């Protein structure tokens with residue numbers, strides 16, 4: 302089965318492409334490489350360089366491959382940038398997704414797996430957060446994803462599009478071939494690793510006066526391989542006629558920034574140099590998923606739920622790259 306993977310050269314998309322291929326699917330990637338890396342997609346995978354909102358290129362892909370479903374990863378995903386440049390976020394994440402959906406539906410492709418986010422919930426009213434929690438994003442990034450969720454529901458009713466919108470919490474870790482490589486990097490684990498091994502600046506800890514056990518913000522980390530497995534299960538769910546769903550993807554456990562620092566120090570074998578910085582606007586104190594629905598509906602079972610194995614996998618990729626590039630620090 303040929304699956305269109307948007308954003309397949311990005312962090313999460315590339316891990317999914319790898320798993321799709323291993324599971325016997327035929328992934329076809331479209332990515333404009335604005336944030337991704339061409340080398341993250343193996344040479345044998347059909348790769349189209351372009352925007353998902355470019356109807357001509359999407360039509361060409363749909364003509365050239367027997368696509369049955371789309372996994373939609375492409376988006377801009379920096380909260381701070383979305384506050385400064387909302388136009389760019391609504392255009393890229395929402396307007397271009399609308400164009401992509403038009404072309405898919407016109408071609409009869411009506412199975413869609415969407416990378417949504419816990420940022421659609423906004424400030425949590427209850428922890429852990431389940432799928433029925435109110436959605437009131439606190440930034441344009443979260444709104445751009447929520448708009449797509451609303452569009453998907455309307456298209457299900459009107460055009461029989463069936464979808465699984467996966468609301469990820471914090472994706473982290475690496476596989477044997479794909480790791481996290483955002484530029485600029487804003488995610489805690491790669492930043493802490495870089496600080497520990499002397500290849501990045503001292504880590505800024507944004508706020509240590511939250512109402513949490515150690516005062517630092519608490520997040521739910523999910524291994525990128527476990528995330529990818531949930532996508533394959535979502536695809537099977539749609540393939541076997543399952544209904545459209547909104548599903549949280551997290552482990553259901555929270556770790557504070559200080560706990561992440563401790564685990565990174567242990568795994569890397571060096572202290573993580575850090576400083577306390579002011580809180581960032583719109584950063585909730587805790588984001589922890591109620592992850593039971595994914596287990597119930599998809600039969601999903603995380604293989605790497607503990608933080609240490611997530612950090613270890615990320616560190617192994619970094620360490621390997623350092624050896625390969627002859628870095629010695």
Ligand SMILES: NC(=O)c1ccc[n+]([C@@H]2O[C@H](COP(=O)([O-])OP(=O)(O)OC[C@H]3O[C@@H](n4cnc5c(N)ncnc54)[C@H](O)[C@@H]3O)[C@@H](O)[C@H]2O)c1
Nearest residue numbers: 308310311312313333334335336337352353375376416472
């Ligand atoms: N990383 C996380 O923790 C996290 C959490 C929640 C949700 N998400 C969502 O998961 C998805 C993947 O995230 P990621 O961390 O892999 O990001 P990423 O930036 O590594 O990957 C996104 C990819 O999409 C491509 N892209 C962006 N806009 C495009 C466009 N208009 N046309 C074609 N290609 C385009 C980029 O070049 C990049 O390769 C995003 O939709 C993001 O919002 C990520």
